[in-house]
Amino acid sequence: MSDSDIQGNAWTVPPSSYFSARTRPYSVPATPRSFYVPMRDGCRIAMDLYLPQAVANTPAAGPFPTVVIFTPYNRRFKLMRDGIEPTPNAARYRDAFVPAGYAVLVVDVRGTGASFGVRDALRSPNETADFAEIADWISRQPWSNGAVGSTGISYLGAAACFLAGSGHPAVKAIAPLFAVSDIYSEQLYIGGLLSTVWVSDYDDMMVALDQDDRELIQKFGYFNNPGYAGPQPVDEDPDGTLLAQAIAEHRNNFKMAELAPQFLFRDESTLHDPNLNTSACSPFHYYAGIRPEVAVYSISGWYDGGGYANGAIARFLTLQNKHNRLLLGPWDHGARTNVSPWRDKPASDFPLMAEVLRFFDQHLMGIDADLQAEAPVHYYSVHANTWHAAGQWPVAQASHLHLTAEGELDRQAPTRPATLQARTRFDWSSGASTRYERLGGYNIENYYHDWQQRESELLSFDTPVLTEPLSICGSVLATLNLSASEGDAAVFLFLSEVQSDGQVRYMTEGMLRLSHRQTSQPPANYKIDQPFRTFSRADARPLTVDKPETVEVSLFPVGWTLPEGSRLRLSISGADQGHFPQVPPGRPPVLALHLGQSTSALTLPVVN
Known part of the structure; x- marks a missing residue:
């Protein structure tokens, strides 16, 4: 179209x-x-x-x-x-x-x-x-x-x-x-x-x-x-x-x-x-x-x-x-x-x-x-x-989906505690036809053409098959209760549409170096529609190894309508080779998601 x-x-x-x-x-x-x-x-x-x-x-x-x-x-x-x-x-x-x-x-x-x-x-x-x-x-x-x-x-x-x-x-x-x-x-x-x-x-x-x-x-x-x-x-x-x-x-x-x-x-x-x-x-x-x-x-x-x-x-x-x-x-x-x-x-x-x-x-x-x-x-x-x-921005209302131990995105929060681990692979990459290559001066026409194979290597969570269209517009916010095996780590989150025929389409992504997890109020002369971080040295702090903390990660805004029969998927990585550096260098951390007692969830900007 x-x-x-x-x-x-x-x-x-x-x-x-x-x-x-x-x-x-x-x-x-x-x-x-x-x-x-x-x-x-x-x-x-x-x-x-x-x-x-x-x-x-x-x-x-x-x-x-x-x-x-x-x-x-x-x-x-x-x-x-x-x-x-x-x-x-x-x-x-x-x-x-x-x-x-x-x-x-x-x-x-x-x-x-x-x-x-x-x-x-x-x-x-x-x-x-x-x-x-x-x-x-x-x-x-x-x-x-x-x-x-x-x-x-x-x-x-x-x-x-x-x-x-x-x-x-x-x-x-x-x-x-x-x-x-x-x-x-x-x-x-x-x-x-x-x-x-x-x-x-x-x-x-x-x-x-x-x-x-x-x-x-x-x-x-x-x-x-x-x-x-x-x-x-x-x-x-x-x-x-x-x-x-x-x-x-x-x-x-x-x-x-x-x-x-x-x-x-x-x-x-x-x-x-x-x-x-x-x-x-x-x-x-x-x-x-x-x-x-x-x-x-x-x-x-x-x-x-x-x-x-x-x-x-x-x-x-x-x-x-x-x-x-x-x-x-x-x-x-x-x-x-x-x-x-x-x-x-x-x-x-x-x-x-x-x-x-x-x-x-x-x-x-x-x-x-x-x-x-x-x-x-x-x-x-x-x-x-x-x-x-x-007539204004934002244009959507918040809707919540919870991560479950069964790899689902569910409207109901899980009641029993569980931990899922994602071992970081520093050789994993989102590919060479991404939004970042375009910034490097390359002319990309077929974006994320090999996304299905690349995404399949990641820990992921799916909604049930949609029984009606789901329209989102704006920034998806992930609230994750997680820990890491190192004193610093990065988390990369990817959103995809899984079509009824199994085809997986890249939608958007977001990332955070976890030493910058502290949020703050934006300056008076700057308004945003997502959590603000100073990225200052004073607010940067190491992780306590294997200690769970609640972290907010905002994904890049997107406008997308998933039709009936599709599923929404969240995928998680600890690296994106070729686009961002290793965190920490040479020490691939194990990321652990803690579910149940503390909520890990997505907040979707849903347009009715």
Whole structure:
């Protein structure tokens, strides 16, 4: 089935219908104006400007609202032959907004592309401070009407949040797409566990781009077109002399694999800079700076990395603005793939840019796009293959299932005590076609294709065969009474649908390093819909060997409808090789679930 916007009557005016009716009187220039703009410290930042054209090669009169895109993935590539799209990272925004009457400015963030400078961290304060300066520069230009918005996928979407968080008065609306709120818990140390795929493979991709290493870039399908010849120099640099100087500076860029160990705890800063920690590099840290009138559209997918959907939900809950919106679809990171096993094809049919255009028309262009007629929340239910609208988040009611010694998930709590053991295998892996490979820069189309065989090796618990459909939407919470044979351990929980024919489909997962089991109240400027952990050194504590404790583990949010005849399955592991490190190294713990006297249960977000 398709994920198109007409699956389910969730919109009064579907995005595709809005886009079809929207006049787009302008054309996109064949090539942009390209130039450097100096920052406060003299660092020259490379930019491409696309102005709407009323006739070919002639900019329209303007002035225009501006959509600014901040990217570390090359604003534009130099081409070795014609017929290739030179802007794979920004073309979708250019082609959606310029014909509709927006100026689009694409920026190489400092230390990347043709920009000068050095990156000293992922989204460091030194880098993100440039964004407000660039908004100042936009506001002074004769083609600008003074209204600025920003959007983009992943890094680009987080950059939009940093721009809005600067409090700049020109910023009217942002649409962060598939973007984190908290680097620590959603990207770097998911559940307190280092995301090894992201740290290693993403690091390689950035080295390849920043240093124009055309051999290394070949492993990444997004950027390995043989027609690409590195970053495009700006107009004033026809022979590439300035570009070569900029790339030489990039050789001093940080390496994530070297920086990550310094962020082992969320509250600890690097030794070389007491102000550099994961919070300082996280969008949520700056949400209080977003002016209350700025409209924010948070968009993510059920398989979006290691909890990026949590970031979208937290952003929606934290920024209490009547104009804010939330969209959660059946997508991987960036919506390159519709992850539903029942899809017609891998590529998504949803008109994502049409939805963002309508949002910007309302809040940036000043057009009445009738958004007030639409619900603020839209989500897709996998297997039911339908979109739904909701007036708030969460959308579901809690329902409880208890783990039993017979391997069941039962509505009734067991009465007799029992202990089940799961011996950790450090060689067990969830596979090489997971949500994490996508974060590492790989193009995955058939997610968890070998899940049935892999899951069969785990301790699992099933519901009885469903006698009616079960629809869940949100984060499943596992409350487990467990112990371990070591002073630290990790627990990985997987949710699956077992179909009537025995086919097992991966749904979602969650994990926790048990030394981070302590929960806490979230900070006042950050709201989430699941247990919060500080991940601080002060709250981290070892396990007492073989002593049972009650632990809460939240799974990544998902929208899924299990039909009559299927079963819901919970599976448990102590490791996921290739994605997360061993805990503790070389000492595979025995995990023991204690049932009966103390409840171990799932809390399901059930939609009636």
